[in-house]
Amino acid sequence: MKIDTALQVPLITLVGPPNSGKTTLFNLLSGKNYKTVNYPGSTVEYYTSRILPKYNIQAELLDSPGIVSLLPESIDEKVAVDSLYSHPTLGAPDLVITTIDSCQLSRHLLLPIQLVSSGFNVIIVLTMTDILAKRDLKVSENRLSKSLNCDVVAINGRTKQGVDNLIKLINSNLERIKTAEKKNILPHSLIENKTNLLDTFKEIEEIVNDVYEPIKVDKINLKTANNELKVLQDGSASNGFTPDEITIKIDRVLLHRFWGFLVFLLVMGLTFTSIFWIAQPLMNFVDELFTNLNSLVLENFEPGWLTFLISDGIISGTGSVLVFVPQILILFLILGLLEDSGYLARGAMLIDKPLSKIGLNGRSFVPMLSGFACAIPAMIAARTIPNRKERLFTIFIIPLMSCSARLPVYALLIAYLIPKDNAWLGGFLLGGIYFLSTISSIVVAWIINKFSKRIFSDEGSSSFILELPSYKIPKINAVINHTYNSSKQYILRAGPMILGFSLVLWFLTFFPNINPQVEKEGLTTEQIQNLERAERLEHSFASDLGKIIQPFMTPIGMDWRIGVSLISAFAAREVFVSSLALTFKVTSEDDEEQSTLLNSLTTAKIGATGEKLFTVATSIGLIVFFIFALQCLSTVAVSRKETGGWKIPILQVFIFTGLAYFMTFLTVNGLRFFGVQ
Amino acid sequence: MRTAAELNYREKGIISEIDYSHPSSKRIMEHGFTPGQTIELICKSTFNDPIAISIRGTLIAIRKSEAGCIKLK
Numbered sequence: 169m170k171i172d173t174a175l176q177v178p179l180i181t182l183v184g185p186p187n188s189g190k191t192t193l194f195n196l197l198s199g200k201n202y203k204t205v206n207y208p209g210s211t212v213e214y215y216t217s218r219i220l221p222k223y224n225i226q227a228e229l230l231d232s233p234g235i236v237s238l239l240p241e242s243i244d245e246k247v248a249v250d251s252l253y254s255h256p257t258l259g260a261p262d263l264v265i266t267t268i269d270s271c272q273l274s275r276h277l278l279l280p281i282q283l284v285s286s287g288f289n290v291i292i293v294l295t296m297t298d299i300l301a302k303r304d305l306k307v308s309e310n311r312l313s314k315s316l317n318c319d320v321v322a323i324n325g326r327t328k329q330g331v332d333n334l335i336k337l338i339n340s341n342l343e344r345i346k347t348a349e350k351k352n353i354l355p356h357s358l359i360e361n362k363t364n365l366l367d368t369f370k371e372i373e374e375i376v377n378d379v380y381e382p383i384k385v386d387k388i389n390l391k392t393a394n395n396e397l398k399v400l401q402d403g404s405a406s407n408g409f410t411p412d413e414i415t416i417k418i419d420r421v422l423l424h425r426f427w428g429f430l431v432f433l434l435v436m437g438l439t440f441t442s443i444f445w446i447a448q449p450l451m452n453f454v455d456e457l458f459t460n461l462n463s464l465v466l467e468n469f470e471p472g473w474l475t476f477l478i479s480d481g482i483i484s485g486t487g488s489v490l491v492f493v494p495q496i497l498i499l500f501l502i503l504g505l506l507e508d509s510g511y512l513a514r515g516a517m518l519i520d521k522p523l524s525k526i527g528l529n530g531r532s533f534v535p536m537l538s539g540f541a542c543a544i545p546a547m548i549a550a551r552t553i554p555n556r557k558e559r560l561f562t563i564f565i566i567p568l569m570s571c572s573a574r575l576p577v578y579a580l581l582i583a584y585l586i587p588k589d590n591a592w593l594g595g596f597l598l599g600g601i602y603f604l605s606t607i608s609s610i611v612v613a614w615i616i617n618k619f620s621k622r623i624f625s626d627e628g629s630s631s632f633i634l635e636l637p638s639y640k641i642p643k644i645n646a647v648i649n650h651t652y653n654s655s656k657q658y659i660l661r662a663g664p665m666i667l668g669f670s671l672v673l674w675f676l677t678f679f680p681n682i683n684p685q686v687e688k689e690g691l692t693t694e695q696i697q698n699l700e701r702a703e704r705l706e707h708s709f710a711s712d713l714g715k716i717i718q719p720f721m722t723p724i725g726m727d728w729r730i731g732v733s734l735i736s737a738f739a740a741r742e743v744f745v746s747s748l749a750l751t752f753k754v755t756s757e758d759d760e761e762q763s764t765l766l767n768s769l770t771t772a773k774i775g776a777t778g779e780k781l782f783t784v785a786t787s788i789g790l791i792v793f794f795i796f797a798l799q800c801l802s803t804v805a806v807s808r809k810e811t812g813g814w815k816i817p818i819l820q821v822f823i824f825t826g827l828a829y830f831m832t833f834l835t836v837n838g839l840r841f842f843g844v845q
Numbered sequence: 846m847r848t849a850a851e852l853n854y855r856e857k858g859i860i861s862e863i864d865y866s867h868p869s870s871k872r873i874m875e876h877g878f879t880p881g882q883t884i885e886l887i888c889k890s891t892f893n894d895p896i897a898i899s900i901r902g903t904l905i906a907i908r909k910s911e912a913g914c915i916k917l918k
Binding site: 411 | 903
């Protein structure tokens with residue numbers, strides 16, 4: 169309990185079942201000016217905001233993940249419930265506002281009843297009243313208020329009708345609370361058990377029979393409304409409405425045994441295509457922007473460690489964070505549209521059976537899909553999986569999804585393997601890589617599942633119960649708003665980490681040989697700079713490191729330079745390409761045709777033997793390495809945070825990188841055995 | 846006794862009781878599956894599992910193994 173209440177503003181917490189319009193109400197009251205806060209001790213986040221000044225209420229508003237009841241199952245729900253009873257930094261809420269879908273009273277009333285009986289000060293906000301009005305019905309706020317013993321107000325999210333009433337209620341409640349004695353709030357687990365749940369539902373059924381009433385417009389409507397009402401109040405009949413007719417019609421196709429899966433595959437295919445093809449020009453733009461900025465700095469400042477720190481360290485590092493933003497934006501946008509339209513829940517349902525075969529859950533589907541853009545938001549998305557083992561397992565295999573950071577690596581190696589005039593073959597090969605990586609992640613998941621008891625030490629019962637919301641046209645504004653916020657979160661979370669590691673990498677490749685001595689006669693400034701870079705790298709900490717791992721690189725047909733690039737790829741995979749450029753542009757002997765990275769790769773030779781370094785076999789080997797290896801420190805960091813320990817991230821690094829090495833070894837030597845060099 | 850998992854396509858049934866010994870029973874009840882309610886099987890997934898059941902005016906996707914603890918009259 170707060171001691172200095174007088175100094176603090178009151179705390180209002182917003183709770184509600186999923187799909188009850190909670191977020192719409194939050195946006196309405198906060199004006200979208202919210203900030204994200206982490207729940208202490210976990211990474212589960214929720215939003216807080218001051219109520220808009222125009223409403224003239226001094227109070228902090230807290231949004232939380234959707235919950236069906238006060239007895240939580242998933243981590244998301246647990247945080248929502250915990251933050252209700254006592255938030256570690258904000259304390260217990262002075263007032264709880266709960267949103268209830270007025271067409272879904274018979275299910276949604278469970279939460280407010282539990283809230284009231286726990287002793288919270290509750291205001292119920294009835295949403296979706298316009299949909300109910302289409303059936304010529306409304307909910308009697310008075311009667312509902314009397315039966316539940318708390319304030320009730322109906323709000324239309326679109327026309328904002330009813331908001332004034334809500335503000336009045338908030339004010340009067342806050343006034344009352346100020347003077348009243350603080351109530352004791354009981355944890356719900358203490359007062360609820362299974363038989364009680366049945367009693368609560370009986371109570372709800374009685375209330376529902378009582379509170380719906382026809383809107384009095386004209387006689388004809390009154391008649392249809394009364395018919396609807398009769399159906400509603402007919403004791404044994406479905407206590408509530410029948411599901412939306414249009415939704416059922418659409419589901420006959422989208423959840424059809426055959427067509428359903430075909431549509432699902434089509435939707436997924438389109439999602440991927442747009443992630444890659446729409447994002448590509450934008451990513452090239454970002455990439456070019458930072459490359460130009462980099463050369464601008466190099467051209468205009470005296471070469472020295474500070475200049476290089478700014479250009480190769482800070483600017484390139486920032487670039488490698490921002491280059492993924494287009495893909496992340498598009499992924500969140502598509503996911504948002506699919507979720508808001510109601511399809512995402514169907515996708516999870518369709519894929520549940522195949523995923524359960526390898527120890528996963530239909531709810532793993534969205535996190536895994538996000539994994540194709542970036543593992544970091546994907547791991548965070550896994551929080552919605554109630555079963556602990558399935559959640560950990562989903563996080564475990566997410567690094568196997570072919571994230572977008574691998575794309576530049578694949579693109580480079582494909583460009584190297586395939587002649588330029590054969591673009592379709594390149595596209596085909598890229599498709600093949602994605603197909604192969606998906607298949608192999610399924611196989612790996614299946615194998616790891618066999619050892620899951622040892623890794624996750626937690627079985628629990630697997631469960632898949634998911635509400636399939638009615639289809640509706642997505643609210644573009646809300647989706648864009650959400651996309652913007654999620655992307656911002658990604659940049660803030662992953663950005664500093666990637667930038668930090670880029671700087672460390674820069675340090676390793678730049679020091680200790682800061683001022684290399686090279687022959688300058690008859691060379692252009694650029695050639696001198698390149699030679700200096702080469703010399704610097706040759707004697708850098710990174711090269712020392714690379715030479716230590718040389719013995720590991722030889723069996724897979726590679727040398728220390730690729731080794732260094734692979735190590736630098738641990739900062740973020742796409743750094744591999746820039747690191748390769750840095751090492752190879754400068755260490756091969758011919759300086760005539762070194763303008764492009766591809767050319768320098770062609771001429772690169774293994775130091776000791778003089779053999780060609782980038783053969784077909786080693787290039788394919790590298791692709792295979794990137795399919796499996798976990799080389800992303802940000803992913804490791806997020807995995808540690810989300811799993812609450814080092815065990816899983818360490819296992820991930822060793823298993824996936826070991827597997828990558830083994831598979832590369834097999835590929836390179838297998839190809840050589842069959843005569844492919 | 847039949848359970849919700851054995852419903853045919855578009856068949857209705859009235860819930861008689863919930864098997865409390867099932868670990869998911871609490872969650873199932875929280876979604877509104879209580880005795881006396883009429884349910885209807887709306888769709889089945891491609892692999893026959895999970896199934897989509899209409900309850901209290903909404904659609905709930907549920908695995909057959911869990912629908913098995915919803916006993917019908």
